[in-house]
Amino acid sequence: MIDDGDREDLSVRLERALLDADRPAAAAALEQARARDGALVVDRVLVPALERIGTDWERGLLALSQVYMAGRICEDLADALTPGTGRRRAVRAGLAIATLEDHHLLGKRIVSATLRAAGWPLQDLGQGMTARALAARVSEGGIRVLLVSTLMLRAALQVKDLVGLLQAAPAPVRVLVGGAPFRIDRDLWREVGADAMGATAGDALDLVEAWAEELG
Numbered sequence: 454m455i456d457d458g459d460r461e462d463l464s465v466r467l468e469r470a471l472l473d474a475d476r477p478a479a480a481a482a483l484e485q486a487r488a489r490d491g492a493l494v495v496d497r498v499l500v501p502a503l504e505r506i507g508t509d510w511e512r513g514l515l516a517l518s519q520v521y522m523a524g525r526i527c528e529d530l531a532d533a534l535t536p537g538t539g540r541r542r543a544v545r546a547g548l549a550i551a552t553l554e555d556h557h558l559l560g561k562r563i564v565s566a567t568l569r570a571a572g573w574p575l576q577d578l579g580q581g582m583t584a585r586a587l588a589a590r591v592s593e594g595g596i597r598v599l600l601v602s603t604l605m606l607r608a609a610l611q612v613k614d615l616v617g618l619l620q621a622a623p624a625p626v627r628v629l630v631g632g633a634p635f636r637i638d639r640d641l642w643r644e645v646g647a648d649a650m651g652a653t654a655g656d657a658l659d660l661v662e663a664w665a666e667e668l669g
C-alpha cells in the first residue's frame with residue numbers, strides 16, 4: 454500500500470529531477486511510483502508535479518526552458534507508464550485524437566498510450582491544428598469518435614467551431630474532450646458542444662469502451 458505521504462514524496466522527487474533536467478532520476482521516481490500505483494501514477498504523481506512546476510513558473514520562480522525540459526522528459530517517459538495488455542481490438546470505424554491550436558502534447562501522449570495499451574487502434578491526427586483542418590481530416594478518414602486534448606483555454610474554445618464544422622461530416626462524429634480547461638470549468642464541454650468530457654486518461658478509456666458500438 455502506498456500512503457499519501459509516500460506519494461507526495463515521489464511527486465516532489467519527480468519535480469526536483471524534472472527541474473534539474475535529470476532524466477534518469479525522473480525515470481527512477483516514476484518507476485517506483487508506477488510499481489506501487491499502477492497506471493494511476495499519472496494522475497497521482499506526474500500531473501501534480503507538472504502542475505506545481507506550472508504554478509511556480511506563473512509566479513516567476515522558474516524559466517520557461519525548465520518547464521519545457523520537464524514536459525519533454527515526461528513525454529519521453531510517458532509510454533513506459535502504460536504497458537500494453539497485448540489485446541487488439543478490430544474496429545470498422547475510426548477512432549482518433551488531436552490537439553487544436555495547442556502544442557501541449559503530454560496529455561495527448563498519455564491518453565493515446567492508455568487507449569493503445571488497452572488495444573484500441575487510435576489514429577493520431579496531429580497537433581496545433583485549426584478546427585477546419587481537423588474537421589477535414591476527420592471526414593476524409595471515416596472517424597466516428599474523436600478525442601480532443603487541450604491545455605490552453607483558447608484551444609478549448611475552438612472545439613465549438615470544430616463541432617459546427619463536423620455537422621457536415623458524412624456520418625455522425627462523437628467528440629470527447631479533455632485537458633485542464635475542461636477540468637477547471639466543468640460545464641465548458643457542454644458550452645462548446647462536445648458529447649462528453651473526461652478528467653483523466655482513465656476516463657477516456659471508460660468513455661471509448663462505452664461508445665464501442667459506434668466503432669463497430
Ligand code: B12
Binds near residue numbers: 605
Ligand atoms: C509542460 C507545460 C508546457 C510545455 C509543454 C511541453 C509538452 N511537450 O507538452 C511548454 C514549455 C512547451 C509549454 C508552453 C506553453 N505554455 Co504551458 N504548461 C505546461 C504545464 C506546466 C504542464 C502541462 C502538462 O503537461 N501537464 C501534464 C499532463 C499529463 O496533464 P493534462 O494535459 O492535463 O492531461 C491529463 C488530463 O487532463 C487528461 N486529458 C488530457 N487530454 C485529454 C483528452 C481527453 C479526450 C480526455 C478524456 C482526457 C484528457 O489526461 C491526462 C492524464 O490524466 C502547464 C501547467 C498546468 N497547470 O497544467 C502549463 C500551461 C498549460 N501552459 C500555459 C501557457 C500559457 C503556455 C505558453 C503560451 C507559454 C508561452 N508564453 O509561450 C506556451 C504555449 C504552447 C502552445 N502553443 O501550446 C498555461 C495555459 C493558460 C491557459 N489557461 O490557457 C499553463 C496552465 C501554465 C500557467 N499556469 O499559466 N507549456
